[in-house]
Amino acid sequence: xxxxxxxxxxxxxxxxxxxxxxxxxxxxxxxxxxxxxxxxxxxxxxxxxxxxxxxxxxxxxxxxxxxxxxxxxxxxxxxxxxxxxxxxxxxxxxxxxxxxxxxxxxxxxxxxxxxxxxxxxxxxxxxxxxxxxxxxxxxxxxxxxxxxxxxxxxxxxxxx
Numbered sequence: 482x483x484x485x486x487x488x489x490x491x492x493x494x495x496x497x498x499x500x501x502x503x504x505x506x507x508x509x510x511x512x513x514x515x516x517x518x519x520x521x522x523x524x525x526x527x528x529x530x531x532x533x534x535x536x537x538x539x540x541x542x543x544x545x546x547x548x549x550x551x552x553x554x555x556x557x558x559x560x561x562x563x564x565x566x567x568x569x570x571x572x573x574x575x576x577x578x579x580x581x582x583x584x585x586x587x588x589x590x591x592x593x594x595x596x597x598x599x600x601x602x603x604x605x606x607x608x609x610x611x612x613x614x615x616x617x618x619x620x621x622x623x624x625x626x627x628x629x630x631x632x633x634x635x636x637x638x639x640x641x
Contacts, residue, residue, distance in 0.1 A: 482499065482504060482505065482506045482507065482539065482540055482541055482542075482543055482599070483506070483507050483509075483535060483536070483539035483540075483541075483542045483543070484496050484506055484507070484508045484509070484510070484542070484543040484544075485508075485509045485510060485527060485532065485535075485542070485559070486509075486510045486544075486559070487510045487511050487512055488510065488511070488512040488513045488515070488516055489512075489547075490512065491516075492516045493516075493545055494545055494573070494591075494592055494595065495543040495544060495545035495571070495572065495573065495595065496508060496513075496516070496517060496543060497516055497517060498592040498595050498596055499543065499595065499596065499599055500517050500518070500521055502596040502599070502600075504599055505521075506521055506543065507521070507523045507539075508521050508522050508523060509522075509523055509524045509525070509526060509527045510525065510526065511525050511526070532562065532566070533562070533565075533566035534566070536562065536563040536566040536567070536568035537566045537567040537568050539568055539569075540569075540603055541568070541569045541570065541571050541603055541607075542559070542563045542568050542569065542570050542571070543570075543571055543572070544557060544559045544560055544563075544570055544571070544572035544573075545572060545573045546572070546573055546575055550575070551573060551574075551575050554575060554576045554577060555575070556575050556577070556578050556581065557572075557575075559572075560572060560578065560582060560586050561620060561624050564582050564585045564586065564616060564617055564620045565617055565620045565621045565624070565625075566617065567613060567614060567617045568585075569585055569586075569587075569603070569606075569607045569613065570582070570585065570586040570587070571586075571587050571588075571589060571595065571598060571599065571606075572586060572587075572588055572589070573588060573589060573590075574588040574589070574590065575588075581620075581624075582616065582620065583608070583612075583616045584607055584608040584612065584613075584616070585607065585608070585613055585616045585617070585620075587606050587607065
């Protein structure tokens with residue numbers, strides 16, 4: 482299991498709950514020492530160019546959202562990056578997230594739900610390789626920077 486991101490000054494549930502339950506989570510990011518044992522912190526950062534490969538290689542990638550993002554329906558960039566790279570994500574729920582990512586993203590309601598999900602056979606939680614590849618291709622096509630730029634341009638020109 483992989484987590485990439487800062488602690489944000491709090492014990493983020495997607496990292497702390499699995500570690501407390503005994504899962505081996507590889508954490509990359511700053512400011513984690515007050516919240517998790519040092520042995521789980523694999524580095525302060527990963528080079529940006531290495532992220533797609535790490536996401537694809539990871540059994541799954543853990544994620545969570547700022548509460549304000551979650552309340553207002555803003556999905557973090559990490560699920561987009563992970564799924565586009567061919568990876569699988571476990572995250573807290575944000576309205577619409579499962580519709581965008583299909584089976585490549587699984588959501589949890591609370592710490593107990595997260596630990597229960599992580600205790601299951603991960604391959605049984607997610608679609609097979611061919612379907613994950615198709616979902617990743619769809620995400621790359623529909624949610625790339627270029628795709629967003631076209632949408633903004635069309636809206637600005639009144640073509641949307």
